[in-house]
Amino acid sequence: MIPVDRRRFLYWASAAAALAGTQRARAADPADLKAIQTEIEKHHDESVRRLQAWIRQPSIAAENRGMNEGCDLMMRMLRDAGFDHVTKVPTDGHPGVFATLDAGAPRTFGLYFMYDVKQADPAEWSSPPFEAALVDKPGLGKVLIGRGAVNQKGPEATLVAAFHAFKAAGPGASFPSTWYSWPKARKRSARRIFPKWCAGPISWRRCANARACTCRCRCNRSTAP
Numbered sequence: 586m587i588p589v590d591r592r593r594f595l596y597w598a599s600a601a602a603a604l605a606g607t608q609r610a611r612a613a614d615p616a617d618l619k620a621i622q623t624e625i626e627k628h629h630d631e632s633v634r635r636l637q638a639w640i641r642q643p644s645i646a647a648e649n650r651g652m653n654e655g656c657d658l659m660m661r662m663l664r665d666a667g668f669d670h671v672t673k674v675p676t677d678g679h680p681g682v683f684a685t686l687d688a689g690a691p692r693t694f695g696l697y698f699m700y701d702v703k704q705a706d707p708a709e710w711s712s713p714p715f716e717a718a719l720v721d722k723p724g725l726g727k728v729l730i731g732r733g734a735v736n737q738k739g740p741e742a743t744l745v746a747a748f749h750a751f752k753a754a755g756p757g758a759s760f761p762s763t764w765y766s767w768p769k770a771r772k773r774s775a776r777r778i779f780p781k782w783c784a785g786p787i788s789w790r791r792c793a794n795a796r797a798c799t800c801r802c803r804c805n806r807s808t809a810p
Contacts, residue, residue: 624750632746633719633729635662639738640717640731646701652679659700659768660684666748668766686748686764693763698741700768702733 625632639662644655656679660671663684674681682700705714710730712718717731733739 620754621747621750624753625746628746628749628753632742632749635745636729636734636739636742637717637731639742640729640733641715643715643732644701645704646679647704652701655700656680656682656768662745663766663768666745667752668748668764682766682768684766684768686766688763690763696744696764696766698766698768699737702736702738705732 639658642655642658643651644658646652656673659682660673663671663682666686668684668686670687671682671684674683679701707713712720712730714730714732717729717734719727720730722728729739
């Protein structure tokens with residue numbers, strides 16, 4: 586369950602936008618982010634609907650349920666957010682995705698996350714886990730209830746909303762960093778799949794050049810295989 590009141594959404598989307606801006610965002614006056622924050626607020630409802638559509642597509646690796654559909658949806662979301670190169674990466678498990686947003690910038694940032702969720706027993710939920718309903722909760726206000734709203738589709742959708750805001754804000758809000766994204770399925774299977782995936786010629790070159798990376802595969806980025 587994740588609250589979707591406008592103040593909370595704007596806070597997290599603005600924080601994601603600041604992360605997306607990396608060094609420049611830390612050095613910039615808050616007024617410089619006004620155009621981006623304006624776009625975040627303008628498209629708040631659209632961003633919530635995007636998260637609802639994502640939650641309504643079950644993608645449960647442990648049950649082999651909706652994984653191809655979930656992967657394809659993840660790829661469409663990245664393209665819509667401005668990633669110019671999005672590729673499905675076959676593995677000996679569920680497919681991964683490798684995507685780039687090439688801003689022509691000297692700095693790069695590698696982003697790693699999952700596009701699947703854990704199982705959900707509807708009997709344990711106050712609202713069906715894959716309906717992504719907006720519900721009024723006493724003490725919280727309006728919230729979105731659904732599997733993945735907190736872990737991890739909600740936070741990831743917030744970052745996607747920040748990318749959309751950068752794109753909509755125009756050339757003045759262009760990224761100072763080039764982004765590489767590695768969405769994949771099932772954390773446990775990643776321990777054996779991810780090192781093989783990183784060893785590919787495209788992903789390894791991008792990974793080795795990244796200024797920072799959220800990947801936890803323990804690969805040695807200093808030496809190509």
